[in-house]
Amino acid sequence: AQKITQTQPGMFVQEKEAVTLDCTYDTSDPSYGLFWYKQPSSGEMIFLIYQGSYDQQNATEGRYSLNFQKARKSANLVISASQLGDSAMYFCAMRILVSGNTPLVFGKGTRLSVIA
Amino acid sequence: EPEVTQTPSHQVTQMGQEVILRCVPISNHLYFYWYRQILGQKVEFLVSFYNNEISEKSEIFDDQFSVERPDGSNFTLKIRSTKLEDSAMYFCASSAPGYEQYFGPGTRLTVT
Numbered sequence: 279a280q281k282i283t284q285t286q287p288g289m290f291v292q293e294k295e296a297v298t299l300d301c302t303y304d305t306s307d308p309s310y311g312l313f314w315y316k317q318p319s320s321g322e323m324i325f326l327i328y329q330g331s332y333d334q335q336n337a338t339e340g341r342y343s344l345n346f347q348k349a350r351k352s353a354n355l356v357i358s359a360s361q362l363g364d365s366a367m368y369f370c371a372m373r374i375l376v377s378g379n380t381p382l383v384f385g386k387g388t389r390l391s392v393i394a
Numbered sequence: 395e396p397e398v399t400q401t402p403s404h405q406v407t408q409m410g411q412e413v414i415l416r417c418v419p420i421s422n423h424l425y426f427y428w429y430r431q432i433l434g435q436k437v438e439f440l441v442s443f444y445n446n447e448i449s450e451k452s453e454i455f456d457d458q459f460s461v462e463r464p465d466g467s468n469f470t471l472k473i474r475s476t477k478l479e480d481s482a483m484y485f486c487a488s489s490a491p492g493y494e495q496y497f498g499p500g501t502r503l504t505v506t
Contacts, residue, residue: 314492321436321483323497369437379425379489381439381450 280305282370282385290391291360298345299355301370301386309375312353313382314344317367326368329353330375357390365392398498400486406504407476415471415488415501426469427487427495428461430454437485443469463501476505 281304291297303312314326329337329344337344345354353372357364367389371382407413416438419426428440441451441461448461460472473480483502487495487498 307471311494315497320499321502322499323485323487325429325494325496328494371437376491377443379442381427381442381452382429382437382495383439384437386436 279376280307280310280372280383282363282372282383284331284370284388286388288389288391290393291357293362293394294359296356296358297360297390299357299368299370299390301353301355301385303351303372304372305354305372305374308352309374311375311392312344312346313371314342314353314355314373315369315384316364316368317387319366327355360372360392362392362394365390388392398486398488398496400484400498400501402501403499404502404504406506407480407487409505413473413476414504415473415484415486415503417469417471417488417498418467419469419488420496421485422469423488423490425449425489425491425495426461426463427489428471428487429497431485431500432482440471440484441480458464461494473503476503478505481505 301331310331312329316324327339327342341358342379343356369387370385373380402414428441431437441455442449483500486498489495
């Protein structure tokens with residue numbers, strides 16, 4: 279079974295600063311994908327970034343980057359140049375990559391608050 | 395940009411009543427999912443659906459739940475006899491094979 283751990287229930291960051299949201303995972307399967315989703319107060323789940331277990335480079339999407347350390351089983355999300363609109367819940371998730379599509383397993387989330 | 399849609403956005407029902415939550419997945423996606431999120435908690439998988447049948451379900455998805463794809467576009471989740479603990483946000487998601495899952499905006503279900 280897969281498990282995602284997010285140890286930071288809440289984080290604060292000053293506007294325009296960078297922030298790292300921690301995520302560790304556990305799985306015995308060698309082929310897996312790691313995902314980050316953003317959930318603003320309106321409730322929808324917004325896909326941010328994806329990292330495959332065999333990807334050689336860390337994923338980046340605009341101001342989001344994923345610091346993937348396979349040996350440590352960590353997949354931290356880095357948000358650069360924080361904006362007020364980044365205030366939201368952030369969920370780390372994973373799924374095993376097999377034929378077909380497997381369900382996502384989520385962590386408990388981290389609430390990020392960006393301060394002006 | 396194509397998106398997953400869900401109706402209604404908010405449903406209030408009395409305990410013991412049946413509810414049907416509706417979703418329209420992205421049109422070229424083949425895999426469909428239901429997740430739920432109890433207020434303040436993490437998102438939990440309920441069921442996945444492919445080729446007109448359930449491909450995987452969690453322990454939460456008991457006999458009170460059922461899913462259906464009644465036509466070529468809709469994907470529904472039915473709860474036969476709602477309980478107070480069914481109050482949650484229910485998310486529908488869809489994906490193409492091997493790609494990320496795209497979530498709908500959710501239906502907030504309140505059972506009174």
